[in-house]
Amino acid sequence: EVQLVESGGGLVQPGGSLRLSCAASGFAFSSYNVNWVRQAPGRGLEWVSYISSTSNTIYYADSVKGRFTISRDNAKNSLYLHMNSLRDEDTAVYYCAKGLRPLADWGQGTLVTVSS
Amino acid sequence: EIVMTQSPATLSVSPGERATLSCRASQSVSSNLAWYQQKPGQAPRLLIYGASTRATGIPARFSGSGSGTEFTLTISSLQSEDFAVYHCQQYNNWPPVTFGQGTRLEIK
Numbered sequence: 081e082v083q084l085v086e087s088g089g090g091l092v093q094p095g096g097s098l099r100l101s102c103a104a105s106g107f108a109f110s111s112y113n114v115n116w117v118r119q120a121p122g123r124g125l126e127w128v129s130y131i132s133s134t135s136n137t138i139y140y141a142d143s144v145k146g147r148f149t150i151s152r153d154n155a156k157n158s159l160y161l162h163m164n165s166l167r168d169e170d171t172a173v174y175y176c177a178k179g180l181r182p183l184a185d186w187g188q189g190t191l192v193t194v195s196s
Numbered sequence: 197e198i199v200m201t202q203s204p205a206t207l208s209v210s211p212g213e214r215a216t217l218s219c220r221a222s223q224s225v226s227s228n229l230a231w232y233q234q235k236p237g238q239a240p241r242l243l244i245y246g247a248s249t250r251a252t253g254i255p256a257r258f259s260g261s262g263s264g265t266e267f268t269l270t271i272s273s274l275q276s277e278d279f280a281v282y283h284c285q286q287y288n289n290w291p292p293v294t295f296g297q298g299t300r301l302e303i304k
Contacts, residue, residue: 123297124283124295124296124297124298125232125240125283125285125295125298126295127291127292127293127294127295130291139290139291139292140291141291141292142292175239175240180287180290180293181228181245181287181290181293182230182242182245182285182287183230183232183240183242183285183293184242184251185242186239186240186241187239188238188239189239
């Protein structure tokens with residue numbers, strides 16, 4: 081069974097930093113592209129970032145470009161999102177998701193709240 | 197960036213009846229469209245991909261149709277567990293993949 085478990089969310093002040101993690105199991109993590117997708121409270125889904133299986137290809141949404149960094153460690157079956165210069169509008173549940181075309185499996189999400 | 201527009205924002209339907217949800221793309225996405233179901237407090241779940249292919253384990257009462265810019269998700273006979281928010285997503289032109297704003301399907 082595919083499992084994706086996010087962690088690292090919490091309350092952070094504007095301008096602060098946070099690192100999210102996603103632990104994968106139940107599939108060959110190193111063979112799959114993975115993403116971060118977020119959902120602000122009461123809002124729709126917004127794709128944040130993509131990383132290919134070998135980390136050779138990385139993309140970001142314009143809204144986070146230059147502030148967020150996606151990375152992965154295939155030896156640890158883990159995906160990361162380093163978030164800097166956080167803004168109020170980054171407040172959301174952050175999901176990791178396997179695949180892209182489509183997003184076949186999702187974790188349960190971790191809540192990031194940016195507030196003073 | 198391709199803009200996805202879902203309608204209606206909220207749909208009220210009685211159990212056992214048919215529900216029809218729409219999704220429109222600002223330009224053609226061919227058949228590269230997916231539908232997801234999301235229940236309160238849960239992650240989205242993939243229902244349909246390639247506009248009309250059901251994901252593993254999805255009941256036959258869910259069907260998708262359309263291509264180009266106009267797409268439809270039909271639930272043929274609503275069960276209590278089907279009341280949720282439904283999102284469409286295009287993955288034809290990326291990055292970025294883009295989602296619609298969601299349709300809330302509620303019990304009438």
